[in-house]
Structure formats: C-alpha cells, structure tokens
Amino acid sequence: MPELYEPQEIEKKWQTIWNEAGIDLACEEPSDSRKSYYCLEMFPYPSGNLHMGHVRNYCLGDVIARYKRMRGFNVLHPIGWDAFGLPAENAAIKHKRPPAEWTWHNINQMRGQLKQLGLSYDWSREFATCQPEYYRWEQWMFTRLVEKGLAYRKEAEVNWCQPCHTVLANEQVVEGACWRCDTPVERKNLAQWFIRITGYAEELLNDLDGLKGWPEKVIGMQRNWIGRSTGAEVSFGVEGSDEVLDIFTTRPDTLMGVTYMAVAAGHPLAKRAAESNPELAGFLEECSKISTKEADVALMEKRGMDTGFKAIHPISGESVPIWVANFVLMSYGTGAVMSVPAHDERDHEFAHRYGIPIKQVIAPLDENNQGEWDVQQAAFVDAGVLVNSAQFDGLTSDGAKAAITEHLAREGNGEERVQYRLRDWLVSRQRYWGAPIPAIYCDDCGIVMVPDEQLPVLLPEHLQPTGGASPLTECDEFVHVDCPGCGKAARRETDTFDTFMESSWYMNRYTSPHSSTMVDAAAMKQWAPVDQYVGGVEHAVLHLLYARFYHKLMRDTGLFTSEEGGDEPFKNLLTQGMVLKDGAKMSKSKGNTVDPNSIIEKYGADTARLFTLFAAPPEKDLEWSDAGVEGANRFLKRVWRLMQSASINPAGEDDAAAIKALRLTIHSTIQRVTHAFEHGFAFNVAIAALMEMSNALIAFEPKGEKGIAVVREGLEALAAMLAPFVPHFACELGERMGMEKVAVVADWPAVDESALIQDEITLAVQIQGKRRGEIIVAKDADQETALVAAKADAGIAKWLDGMQILKVILVPGRLLNIVVRPE
C-alpha cells in the first residue's frame, strides 16, 4: 500500500528541522564570504487574521528569499508588526479592553499563521512598532528635525476627519474623503506638526530616475504627486496701498494679457475687502464651506466676486480688478493668480461669465492659420508668438518667458520660480494609539522638545479610548510635566505621530533591530538598501514616498552615509496585484473572503503557496479559484506518486534516445526556470515549466538502471527547483530520494550544457511565411542541406511544385522559410 501525501505531518516536521538548524537567520559573521541580499515584504498591520492578500504578498517574498539563498546569497528576510493605528482603538472601544492587549493578541495569532505557511523569516529580528525601544528613535529623530527646522508646528488649513477624530495628511485624502473610513474631510484651521518634505521635493523627484527596478507606474504616480512646475513669481502692486499681490504663473509670456486678478477666499486681501462688504463676506463664507468633496461637484461652476481692490500691472502699470474666485486654492502657490482669459480656458470661462475684457497677446505660430484665432470665442492655450505686448512683440512664447521674467527680475517685480504640488507632511494625529510626539508646551519657554535623556516618552498603555478625544488629553500623569527649560509646570503634547512614521524606517531598523542607536551604520552597510521590496501598489504614494523621504532624513542626520545606506531605501520594487473572488476584492463586507486557515487545513501550506504563485503573474490581480487550488494539490500528489514509482528497479535495457530526450527536457527546464527567476519574477511560468518536466518524467518508462538514474536526476532537480515554492514538500521529496543536502539549502541545480546538445533538430518549414511542415536535420545543417531535406518531404514539395524559389531564410534551430513565386 503506497504511502499517501500527508501535508500536515510533513509541514510540521520540516518547520521544526529548519527552525532548529537556524537556516533562516541572516548571518553577520565577518567570516561569511557570501554576498548579502535583503528581501523584504511590507510588514502587516496586526488586524487579527491573515487574509489572502497577506498570503500572496509573503509567499512572493519567500520564494525570492529562498531562491537567493540557494544561489549562495546571505539573505536577510525579516518580519515584524506595524502595530500602532486606529483599528486597535476601535476594537478597544468595542471590547472595553486596552488597545495594547488587542494588538498583542493579534500579533500572537498572526505570527502563528505566518509560521504555518513555512515562510523563511529571521524571527530573531522581529519587533512591533508599538514597543518603546522602537518608537523612541522616532521621537529622537523628530527632535533632530525640529532642531534643523525640518519639523515645525504651524497653524494651517488642514483636513479633518470627524469619524476618525483626527487630521489627515494630503496623501491620506482620497478624492476628498478619508482614506480609511471614506468620510468627506472637512477643512479646519489648526496648529499642527509638519515635516518639511517640500525641502526634499527636488531630490525625491530626481532620484526617481535612478529607480530602475521600480515599476513605471509607481514612478509616474510619485512624479505626478510631487508635481513640479516651473514659471515665475510675479508681484503686482495694490492701488492705494504699499502692499504687493504675489502670484505664481507657468505662463509669464502671457503677462501682458492680464485683465484681472483672482484670489482665494482665504486670501488676506479677500478677507479685508469683506470687512466692509457684507455681500462679499457672505460669498467667502459660502466658499469656505465647500469641502474638497463638493469641489468635485462644483467643478463646472466658476464663481467669483469683485473685491473692489485694483492691482497694478508690473510692466504696463495698468489697473486691473482683483476678484475672489472659488477655484483659486489658498493652499497652492500664493493663493492668488493672474488671469489671462485669452490664453487660459478657465480664465476665459470666468471672464465670459462676468463680462471681463479678453485681451489677446499670443498669436498662433501655426502656418495654416497664421494669426487667425478669435480669443473672444475660445482661449488659445498653445505656445505662439507675442502680439499686443509692447516691447515683447514678435518673441516666441519660450523667448518671451525668459525675456519677461528677466525684465521683472531687473525691476524687482518677480523672479523665476519652481512650484510643487507636494505639501509638507502633516504628522500629528489626535489619536491615542500612536507614538507620542516628544514636545512640551511651557507658558514661559513656548515649545520645548523633550531632552534626549528623557526619551522615550512612554505611551501610557492602560487608557481606555472612548471614541471622542484621545484619552491622553485627560491623563493627568501624562500631561503634567515640568518644563525641561525652566522647571515650571508645563503641558505635554497629547497628539501622536501619524503611523506612517513607523513604517517609514522599519526596513532600516531590521538591519540592526537591537541596536542602542536608531540604526547601526555598519549593519546598514552590510544590508541596506533593500534589494527586493514586495508589496501592494496601494502604497505607491503614501508609504513609498514617506519611506524614501525618511531614508534621506536619516542619511542627512548622519545615521549613515550614502555609501553605507544608499540614498534610496528600496532598490527593486515588486507590486503585487490584489486577490479577487468573483471579480471583486475580497472583503468581509462583500462576504467573498477565503480564509487561509481553511485552505491550509484542507490541503496544507504548500498547496496554498503553489496556487497563489501559479494562478497569475505576481503583478496582476489573482482570481481565486477553488478548482485551481484542487489542481495545485493534484500536481503535488502526482509528483508524490512519481517519487514512489522511482524506487522500483526494473531489470532491462533502456532506449538511449529516450534517455537523451528526457535529459534534454530536464536541463532545458533548469534553464527555463532559472531564466524566470533572473528576468522578472514569472513564477507562474516557472511552475508551468516544472509541471511540464514532471509530466515528462511521469510519461517516461524506465526499463533498467540507466532509466531509473535519469528519473532520479530529474526528481532531484525537481526537488531543488520546487524548494522556493513548496519548501516542505520539496524537502520531503529530496529526503526520500536520498539527496545529500536538504532541498531548501541545496545548491540551485546547474544546467548540464552537454545535455542540451542535440544531434538532430526539428526545423519548421514555411513557404511565404506560412508553416507547411517540418523536417529533421543534423543540428548544424546549413541552408542548402535543409532545403534539400525540405524538397524531399512530400507535404512540403507539393507547395514548391511549379514555383520558382526566390529566397531562402534559415533561422538556425528554428525554421526554414522559402519564398517563391509562380514560374
């Protein structure tokens, strides 16, 4: 009675063996001559249970880590927990238990699930970001940033989410709504902490060019988000006042066509005008109520009101009215724009609506309609040649941009300027379950940072959130503190950090998780940057932008140099697709989830791994299929039976040609699978090749010793190549085949080039590029020989009958194409 494939037993057995042997630990012995390789997957938020998205993410990373180990790399493959965050607080409210308890319970649960999957993590480096040993460095770093002026507290118009009871960074507002709960955000003026990411906008943008191992898509999204535009800042005078009205424009060439100015509702000029104009005050009130969400709806409606103020054109000295317009954003540029209705569609629409003059200053350069364009009808927005522009007439748009900017600069009325869409990163949150911001408010000294020797500022973990204001605000022992400056009673900051702070530097902490500094430069030199990062594309802008920024901040704080840690945290990025069921993302609310546990229980971890890796290429969405899981399991069972049959020794003579053919299959498979690993991560294709090879091994009938030897050769190669995908299964297979090394630490199989050499090859024969048959010729047959062989084939010959051969093309090893025409 043959022994059945029992995944549960096999998996438990090998996990114990690996663990005891410590094969998953990264090695820091100086004697280790292997090259280092850092493979990382986005660490999970401990939400309670692993879902299929996690399984896919971590299996992908595990395959890469295991493959690299087999290729002789010293691999760092760590895991931990992104443990601060809102769900813990919500759960705390619901269960009336502190968030820490819920968090640690989940971590324990999920750690067990990860281990069940047989993921090759270096567990000695595990940490959770809610541990003071971790977040103290964030506080330390923040203090450095405050010292350097890179972090600051400022009152600004910010995004407020009522249900989450906190402010949000711009990156966390998706289509005007909270990224987490989808509620439209409100605009509020609040004093908040910011980090000056705009100071790094240029480097963050330029370094994107060096990220050759990142998907174009992500690079494009970041470039878009940073939103660099070049133009000029221009100062207009304000009639009857010493004030100036600064504006930013990308089209200084159209300056002479300005017929009005437009300022945001929140602009000081607008506010001042409203003081004596109740109607205008009402309009401003109305504008301020428009949330970003509603702004989408109101997109069509461009409305405004004249403030009564007049601006003085910096070149012509002309007087133009200053309007308030609902489409001007206080938060971009200077909150004011110059309006050139003749050459901007939006300005045109506005001018048309309110009867403001439209003055053409750019004429089309186009040969077909030289100068023909009625700007009263529609704006002409392309580049052209200047008209009605005094001394600038006749210049091209490009020339005029330079000339006008230069002229303004000479007069002190403007200068060239680069503007970014990116805003500073708002990092304070009115939440309890996060890292405390190490600031103290003293009536006498103002804002004082907590001295380094008093760090970490511990988060009291016993508090009970209620859903309203953070319990920290009512926790006296936390709030009351002596001012480190003057010693008088002062108040602690009760806001905590955005949890994206923790995930912005964890990849560097993994290189030296127990360091008594933030990170150890030597460890950074050995491991950083991450060679391969794997995660979901949903973090393309948020996490991946912050992490890039934070890495540069750490570098510039002197924690490591460019040489030691690199200028970028992630060298290569793999963004995996979602796991879908019935065409939709798996979610509890849709009720279309598949529980990884149930799959592991029924089929074992190896089947779960194999299915998720085989069903789709990594970067595409994966449609869940129960039948597909069955199929993956079926494959393992087939190989299992094959292994058992290979122990039977028949006494006969094998056919030499069949043996040669099988060895060709084995070694070309090694070649194909290796190629799949080295060029992109086409794991689905690699697995398909392994299935093909197994099919060939199954179909082969060994008749004697030689035959059995080749089957064993194939099975050993199969065990080694399966090891990254289905490590438990591969180890068991290898052990039963009597392999010297355990499969997961075996050397990656080498191609026997001699096995690839064929004496005879099959050439496809085409007539006029259409396949008409095939011939078998010697491997190095020349064109002449091949042509003779083709003519000798009846099926091909009939197509040559009555034809004159014009040209013959031989693609060695592939095909012979004969070009003919009727005689």
Added chain:
RNA sequence: GCCGGGAUGGUGGAACUGGUAGACACAAGGGACUUAAAAUCCCUCGGAGAGUAAUCUCUGUGCGGGUUCGACUCCCGCUCCCGGCACCA
C-alpha cells in the same frame, strides 16, 4: 482632460531580441477502473470547411492601415477596459 497599463480559446494565462500562436493549468465533453461513488488514468478541446480515414485546407492574438521573407511582438491611426491624478494657476 493629463499620465501610466492593458485587450490572446469557455476561463486563468504562455510565446527568447520579429521566427512553428494557444505552453501549463482550470472548466467542459467522452472513455477506462468500480456494485456505485470518490480518487486515479486515457482521449478530445480557437473557429469554419473537406475527407470512410490517417489527414488536409482556409481563417484566427480588440479594430483599420503599414514595414518585413515572416508581426501577438515594430510603426501610424482608432475603439474599449483598468489604475492614478486633476479648478495646481
């Protein structure tokens, strides 16, 4: 509107640098084994047509052109789908 990505059988997906389209798998259908079922194994499987048959022919990678001996692949022009961004001055 702008920026990315994509479209290949009933389905997921293969196809090196322009060289035999549909690998591998799922589903479906047929058959074997079985009292029966499960499991397993074998066969068929893009479409149309011809032939008793082995086979053969035509056609086919979203649409229309082009380059080439040869195009899923390259070029030009479209259609549709997905993702991101958007009163950004």
